[in-house]
Amino acid sequence: MNELSAFENFKANVDKAAKILNIPESDYSRLKYCERELLVSVPVEMDDGTIKVFEGCRVQHSSLRGPCKGGIRYHQEVNLDETRALAGWMTFKCALANLPYGGAKGGIAVNPSELSERELEKLTRRYTLRILPFIGPNKDVPAPDVGTDPHIMDWVMDTYSSMKGYTIPGVVTGKDIEIGGSLGRNEATGRGVTTIVKEFLKINNISPADTTVVVQGLGNVGSISAKYIHELNCKIVAVSDVSGGIYNPDGLDIPSIFEHVKKRNLLSTYDKGEFKRITNEELLLTPCDILIPAALQNQITKSIAEKIQTKIIVEAANGPTTSNADEVLAKKHIPVIPDILVNAGGVIASYCEWVQNMQAMRWTVKQVNEVVQSHLIESLNLLIKTSQDYKISFREAAYVVALDRLVKAYRLRGIFP
Ligand SMILES: NC(=O)c1ccc[n+]([C@@H]2O[C@H](COP(=O)([O-])OP(=O)(O)OC[C@H]3O[C@@H](n4cnc5c(N)ncnc54)[C@H](O)[C@@H]3O)[C@@H](O)[C@H]2O)c1
Structure with missing residues (x-):
């Protein structure tokens, strides 16, 4: 089957959620168009x-x-x-x-x-x-x-x-x-990714020290996620950017790599410590407990999914997994924690910034981090519960929770004129 375009894929996920919730087409069809x-x-x-x-x-x-x-x-x-x-x-x-x-x-x-x-x-x-x-x-x-x-x-x-x-x-x-x-906005998406990883491990009684992680993409989201997940005590065995990846099964020196990419240097010019250079495809296929795609969309395709060796995927980028890959991953029982939850830390901190601007207020970094964390943990718990209640994947559960709220809002607002 051909891969759907990104927007077709989005609409297919909305349709799937509507079917699960038994919502008639006329109550949600507006969401399949842009205003x-x-x-x-x-x-x-x-x-x-x-x-x-x-x-x-x-x-x-x-x-x-x-x-x-x-x-x-x-x-x-x-x-x-x-x-x-x-x-x-x-x-x-x-x-x-x-x-x-x-x-x-x-x-x-x-x-x-x-x-x-x-x-x-x-x-x-x-x-x-x-x-x-x-x-x-x-x-x-x-x-x-x-x-x-x-x-x-x-x-x-x-x-x-x-x-x-x-x-x-x-x-x-x-x-x-x-x-x-x-305060806290620039780091919020990566910190949020870390919150999701930490909570998910806690819920599943897995120790971070026993967890190996691979991160694709070392921009704002990937580099900050790698930094905090390393501080969580997980072992990051491979990372990459557009110039390629590096791998060390005993763990990489993340603080040193973070300092390197923070100055806008490519990973191909990083030369400290022991590691093997790998391609981005090899990085996605590296055996690990958690794979975090944090670069661009459509990275985990059907053919990558067929060979992938991770136990969990935590989507930090938007749309990194294609719809055909999703089906393969479901068959392989590899859970995918979806982008619309995992990288929401950025927009939650943006909301904090906007509220401060609108009220001419200044919040502390602690206040911002607390709002981001509490929204994320609440959403994660609701997503897990919804996935258990309906016996559906985490991605389906995320769309179900969101669609339910959106359709309720449509019903309350009605249609003008
Ligand atoms: N910045 C945010 O606050 C934010 C919030 C939510 C979601 N996101 C999403 O997270 C993802 C990354 O955003 P960002 O802000 O970190 O972007 P960025 O431009 O800061 O970094 C992108 C990174 O991906 C790497 N990259 C590009 N192509 C690659 C490839 N083929 N293989 C491996 N690495 C590759 C680049 O070298 C760079 O390290 C995007 O999908 C974005 O939509 C970002």
Whole structure:
């Protein structure tokens, strides 16, 4: 069977959840469409004086439960279908975490590493101008994603505020702390991944010291997850980034690797201690207890799933497992803890940042971490209970919990006009 596109896959999961809950098509069909899609072209005068036009978009999947919320991605493969799926996943992620948000996503098809700082700033400011009528603290609140970071969010905030004539920090989350960013936001997704790993091991009476872990991707999410999971006392035996992976069955020196990649160095230039270099495919097939894909979507395909040797998959990236791979993993009894739960720490901390901005308040890092942790643990427990009650997979349970909340909101709000 051919793999479904990312958005087809999202819709198939929504249909599956509706069937489990016995919800008629007319009560949830709106979730199979995006409310609004904006395609933009972004001209940039490059450092050499030439003008290059980049293509991007902003997709608002749903504003049913509150302002749309979702990241901005800079990556050469950004396209509309993938952005629709990412926006839909945000709607379900926010509903599962019980945040008062809908879902959105945006992006530009660009390789940000090929742009100078000045070009990146121009690109970001012009993109912000293009999407400006559609975003706002009560409408649609962007955040960082693959290829974007706090500094890029600072430019989004400054451009939006400059055009409105006053400072509006709540238009975007994941900003630098000095201009309204929240303590704890930058680390929240990786910390959240660690919380899920820790709780899951505790629930299953497994000691972290007896647990081997493999992490794919060493960006914001992967590197911080690796750092905290190592501190949890698990043994991380393999890690990778876009340049390839490294493996040591006795465990890798994670603090040293973290310092290396934190400075934006590729793993291919890391040369401390003992390890073997491996490809990204070999990394996914490394025998381990927990595999954490934390890079991009569609990494665990059917053919990888057939050969995979992990006991559990914890999806830190969005959409790392294809639908065909999911079926193979189910047959092999390999549980998959789904992305919309595992990486929700980022959006929960974004919510904390937005609440602080809207109220002109400052919270401590302890307050933020407590909110993130309590939302995640509550969602994990509900997901496990739902999976047991209905005898369904964790992914199906995550969609069931979220869909139930979304459909209740539709029924209460009705349809206008
Ligand atoms: N940043 C957040 O707060 C956040 C929140 C929720 C979900 N996510 C999701 O987590 C994932 C990673 O996001 P990020 O913010 O860490 O991005 P990032 O740009 O900081 O890092 C991406 C990492 O993946 C690596 N990579 C790229 N292609 C690869 C490949 N083929 N094989 C192995 N590694 C590869 C890159 O080298 C880099 O280390 C994405 O799916 C994103 O949507 C991010």
